[in-house]
Amino acid sequence: MTRVLIVGAGPAGIRAAQRLVTAGLHPVVVDEGARAGGQIYRRPPEGFTRPPQTLYGSEADKALELHRCFDRMLDAGQLTYHPRSSVLALGAQGAQVLGPDGVDTLAYDKLILATGATDRLAPVPGWQSAGVYSLGATQIALKSQGVALGRRMVLAGSGPLLTLVASQLRKAGAQVVAVLDTAPLTTQAAGAFGMALARPRVTLRGAALRAGLGRSYHAGVTLTRIAMNSTGPVAIHWQDARGRDHMTPCDMVGLGWHLRAETHLADLAGVSMAWDKVFHQWLPLTDAMGRAAAGVYLAGDGMRILGADGAELAGKIAASACLQDLGVPAPDTERDLKELRRMQRFASAMQRAFPWPAQMVRDLPADTVLCRCEAISVGDLRTTLSLSGPEANRAKSLSRVGMGRCQGRYCQLAGAEVLAAEAGVPVDKIGRLRSQPPVRPAPISAYLDKGPDARAK
Template sequence: MTDVLIVGAGPAGIRAAETLAAAGVKPVVVDEAERGGGQIYRRPPDGFSRPGRKLYGSEAGKAADLHRVFDALVAEGRVRHLPRSSVLGLYRGQAQVLGPDGVESLHHDRLILATGASDRLAPVPGWQSAGVYSLGAAQIALKSQGVAIGRRVVLAGTGPLLTLVAAQYRAAGASVEAVLDTAGLSTQLAGGLRMAAARPRVTARGLAMRARLGGTYRAGVRLDGIDAGAEGELELSWRDGRGGAHRTACDAVAMGWHLRSETALADLAGVPFDWSDTWAQWLPRADEMGRAGGGVYLAGDGLSILGADGAEIAGRLAAIACLADLGLSAPDPLRDLRRMRRMRRFADGIARAFPWPARAVRALPDEAVLCRCEGITAGELRAALPGSGQDANRAKSVTRVGMGRCQGRFCQLAGAEIMAGACGVGPERMGRLRAQPPVRPASIEALAEPRGS
């Protein structure tokens, strides 16, 4: 019997598992959470009192359906679920999986990577201060534990998640002092027209959410820095679209510039990558069904940033491709392929409406911290260029940028932008940091004594 391993139990992973199970294939699903749902539909602990409508808003019905489907698959024994587990590495059909009981090696003939995405962060002077979070972290705190990251919160960055987290925090009773969007209204309008043409209802829902923020929301801002006081208080300095200076006091800041695909396992699996001008990042290459070659299939935001609805479709398509390649009966993919093309048009509009702030990142002052894990400044990276040249991996070796706990997830894109700005070229000329196992932090004890050894 062919062993199929799915990494990730978010919308893409769940729909892939459902499609395989319907065809009689029992996949193994590895996920870092206790229960399926992914980041977007993350589930709170048992006994949590906030209802689904408060947690997921208009998407509560979709969240409940995905949770029900996955729970049923596990309860019926049609899926083997390994919760609280991370894939550390991949090598010749073996996945090294770190779970609650240590590390074990899982054989697989086919691999579906539904690894999702994380926040795309642009450094700002002072962002290393205590009390500064990513937008995703702010949302996880609310969904997982029912707490806000602070009593007075400032949200900054750009993209749909900025508005969504602001709306969720206000609904939970938190005081949102300001919502600062680095994308100007004219830029948002140009991309928004594409969004509306592809998915008018979703676009209208986002606009309504934005309107409810009122004067708290400001577009076209420039973030100058974050100052931290001795008692933990913060003050964010910013300029409005006309250049007027402002300082907003708070006790927590959450930042994010849309998302970056989680691609480390795709890299270890030997998947080729291409630079995306649309998303200003390296993305793995696959066909429209998610085939990436060598028995590897990609689905969801780990392949392309298409959101939760697009991830569900991509998960089904990847599973259909897997079944077809195994010579098994598979559903007709035509309807999902048509829907996926619409999702891509919508995502293209999002990317254009809420662009990566390349100019601001290139202008980051020398004294500003670039790599929070290692405390490396933008100036240190620029100073290393004569020795590293236009090569991200060599710059990593020289400066330690990207060597910390996050393995470059939060600093790689900004680092490449800073190097490119100093060299007068595009960021793609810097290359990309190569993934290395373990792709998640693991203790020496767990690695030294794998389960079953």
């Protein structure tokens, strides 16, 4: 039996597993979550009383159907599932996986990476304070525990997730006093036309959520700083589209500018990367069906940021590519590929509507913390340029930016922007940080051989 390993149990991973199971294969699924569903359809703990319509809104039916699909396969013994587990490294022997019982190695013949995405963050002076979270973390707390992370909350950044999280918090009864979007209205309007052509219903739904925010929503802002004391944020300072200064008292700030594809494992698997000017990040190179390297297939936001619907399609298509390469009959993908291209048009238009705030990052004061893990400032990184030149990995070795527990997930793009501005070169010329195992923090104790008696427990 061919061993197929799927990393990730979100929409892409679930649909990939379903297609493989239908073809008679028994995939192994590894996922960091306690229950399958991924970030967007994250499931609360057992006994959680908030109904799906409250948790997932208009996506409740999709979420429940995905959950049931995975649970049926698991209950029927059609797949092997490793929850609360992280793939740390990939090698000739297989995938090194950290689970509740320590580190183990899972051998595979084919690998489907459905690793999803993480928040894409831009530094703001003061963002290192306790009480400053990513939008994704804010959403996780709400979905998994029904918790609002502050009593007087400000959300800032750009993109649909900003509007969605603000709407979800308000629906749950939380006080969101301001939603600060760095994208100007003119840019949003220009991109919205392409979004509406590709996915009119989704675009209208987003517009309705935006309208529901009322006068708390502000577009075209520049974030100046987050004022804080010993317990966390006390206010956020910002400029409106006309350049007027504002100060909004708060005790929590959530930040996020779209998403960043999670590509560390793809990098370790030998997948080539290329700078995407529209998405403003390094993305894997694949064929139309997700083939990325020998025996390696990509699906979902870890390949392109297309959202949940696009991830489901990409999961089916990647599994079909895997089946084709195994010589196993696979469903025709022409219709799925056509639909996926429509999702890609929508996503590209959305990225243009809500761009990365490059100039805001380039203008950061020298004392702004850039790398929160290592407490490295923008000025620290700029001073390395005379020795490192405009090259990300040399700058990392001299400054330690990207050496912390997040391994550059939250500082790499901003760091490249700072170096590019200082060197006077395009940001893609800075290059990208090489991925290193383990791709997630792992305790030393997990690697220790505790003996047969300990393992038996």
